[in-house]
Amino acid sequence: MTVRDRRSRLDLDLFVLALVERGIATPYALLAEAGLSPGATLPVLARLESGGYVRRGKPVARGRAEYKTTATGRLFLKTGWRPLIDAPIPADVESVLRTAALALMSGAENRMVFDYLKKAADAKNQDSKQAATARSARADGHLYAWMRAFHSAARLKTDAKVLRDLANRIKKTERA
Numbered sequence: 172m173t174v175r176d177r178r179s180r181l182d183l184d185l186f187v188l189a190l191v192e193r194g195i196a197t198p199y200a201l202l203a204e205a206g207l208s209p210g211a212t213l214p215v216l217a218r219l220e221s222g223g224y225v226r227r228g229k230p231v232a233r234g235r236a237e238y239k240t241t242a243t244g245r246l247f248l249k250t251g252w253r254p255l256i257d258a259p260i261p262a263d264v265e266s267v268l269r270t271a272a273l274a275l276m277s278g279a280e281n282r283m284v285f286d287y288l289k290k291a292a293d294a295k296n297q298d299s300k301q302a303a304t305a306r307s308a309r310a311d312g313h314l315y316a317w318m319r320a321f322h323s324a325a326r327l328k329t330d331a332k333v334l335r336d337l338a339n340r341i342k343k344t345e346r347a
Contacts, residue, residue: 180218181251181255182255182261182266182269182270182273183211183215183266183269184215184218184219184224185247185248185251185252185255185269185273186269186272186273187201187207187212187215187216187219188219188224188225188240188244188247188248189248189252189272189273189276189277190204190205190207191216191219191225191238191239191240191244192240192244192245192248193276196237196238196239197231197235197236197237197238198212198213198216198235198236199235216238219238219244220238222243223241223243223244224240224241224243224244224247224248225238225239225240225241225244226238226239226241248277249277252270252273252274252277252279255270255273255274256270256271256274256279256283256284256287260290260291260294264295264330264333264334267287267288267291267334268337270287271284271287271288271337271341274287275341281341281342281344282342284338284341285338285339285341285342286338288334288335288337288338288341289334289335289338291334292330292331292332292334292335292338293331295327295328295330295331295334296327296328296331298327299324299325299327299328299331300324302320302323302324302327303320303324
């Protein structure tokens with residue numbers, strides 16, 4: 172498992188834990204409310220349960236198990252998000268979004284989340300420039316490589332714009 176894999180797993184685990192704490196407590200609710208697939212959440216819930224962060228209640232409607240956050244889970248949630256927001260920006264946008272949402276749900280100041288998202292946008296923008304350089308260098312006959320580089324540069328630039336827009340929206344809510 173790489174460092175990125177551990178971070179991605181940690182931010183997903185904490186994100187699911189935060190959702191369970193807010194009453195989104197079944198795999199179906201995690202899908203319906205947060206768009207998280209059972210294939211992603213069932214292993215997370217199993218890890219959280221084996222770590223003592225959640226406990227599974229008795230099955231409710233349609234045999235769905237509802238999870239509850241334990242005192243250990245609440246303590247982990249209270250402090251566990253901070254290292255994620257202070258760490259280097261992850262490569263995947265999903266991890267960035269989960270970390271930002273987790274920080275906001277955990278009471279972080281909007282300014283901190285704004286700074287985090289802006290830093291993530293700047294990183295994506297830098298990656299976009301590097302991909303654009305690769306794109307122009309590959310136009311010499313390696314058509315598929317050139318097309319992939321073109322797509323990568325455009326996707327990264329779009330990711331940067333979306334992250335910057337989200338940061339600005341979060342900053343605006345601070346003033347309201």
